[in-house]
Amino acid sequence: MFDIHSHIIYHIDDGSRDIEESVKLIRSAVEQGATDIIATPHYYVECPTDPNRIREKLSEIEEAVKEAGIVVRLYTGNEVLYFDSMTERMEKGDILTLAGSRYTLIEFYPLESYKTILKCVRNVRTAGFLPIIAHAERFKGLRENGLEEVMSLGAYIQISTEPIGKTGFGSLFDGETKFVRDALRNGQAHFLGTDMHRADSRPPVISSAVSWIRKNLDEDYRDAILYRNAKLIPQDEEIDL
Numbered sequence: 001m002f003d004i005h006s007h008i009i010y011h012i013d014d015g016s017r018d019i020e021e022s023v024k025l026i027r028s029a030v031e032q033g034a035t036d037i038i039a040t041p042h043y044y045v046e047c048p049t050d051p052n053r054i055r056e057k058l059s060e061i062e063e064a065v066k067e068a069g070i071v072v073r074l075y076t077g078n079e080v081l082y083f084d085s086m087t088e089r090m091e092k093g094d095i096l097t098l099a100g101s102r103y104t105l106i107e108f109y110p111l112e113s114y115k116t117i118l119k120c121v122r123n124v125r126t127a128g129f130l131p132i133i134a135h136a137e138r139f140k141g142l143r144e145n146g147l148e149e150v151m152s153l154g155a156y157i158q159i160s161t162e163p164i165g166k167t168g169f170g171s172l173f174d175g176e177t178k179f180v181r182d183a184l185r186n187g188q189a190h191f192l193g194t195d196m197h198r199a200d201s202r203p204p205v206i207s208s209a210v211s212w213i214r215k216n217l218d219e220d221y222r223d224a225i226l227y228r229n230a231k232l233i234p235q236d237e238e239i240d241l
């Protein structure tokens with residue numbers, strides 16, 4: 001499984017608190033089947049991250065992971081909270097795209113207007129980048145309007161692994177679980193992300209998602225969502241929408 005959304009870089013956002021926790025998170029993800037993980041620290045307009053710091057820390061983590069005998073490929077990135085001039089900062093290299101490609105992971109405020117989400121997709125596409133909407137299940141605008149229109153404008157969709165495999169009575173009434181499963185059944189999701197933050201809060205949840213996917217999706221789409229689509233990101237190749 002290729003995880004395109006994670007907060008495994010320590011001391012940079014609300015994710016991992018130290019290098020040991022970074023290794024612990026990665027070990028857990030790998031044990032559940034992750035082979036590739038993109039590190040996507042939050043980027044806020046008023047609280048920007050330093051791209052060089054991200055690169056340096058990821059190198060340290062790569063070293064520590066290797067020493068711990070964990071086999072995994074790691075990549076740099078950011079998760080950007082959308083703001084109008086974000087593409088200018090991307091062009092300057094202040095915001096890291098995913099694995100150095102044109103793909104960029106973008107989030108919104110949960111109640112952000114649908115109009116702004118559509119504007120964002122148009123702006124990012126016009127600037128020559130490939131917008132991926134992070135944890136699409138979280139946004140009211142998309143839950144109410146569906147994914148068809150944003151996809152027709154050129155947005156790719158990332159959904160979270162955690163709600164996919166939820167079980168029990170409560171999962172029947174979980175709006176996020178319904179949204180991610182509908183997106184998968186309709187072939188409207190392109191990428192998976194754990195959005196893992198910390199070992200004791202928001203750890204990676206992959207196994208249950210993979211079980212649900214294996215049981216409910218056909219082989220071709222299953223391969224695409226688990227690995228094949230995301231593999232194109234480091235190669236900077238576009239997926240057909």
Ligand SMILES: [Fe+2]
Pocket residue numbers: 005006007079195
């Ligand atoms: Fe995130």
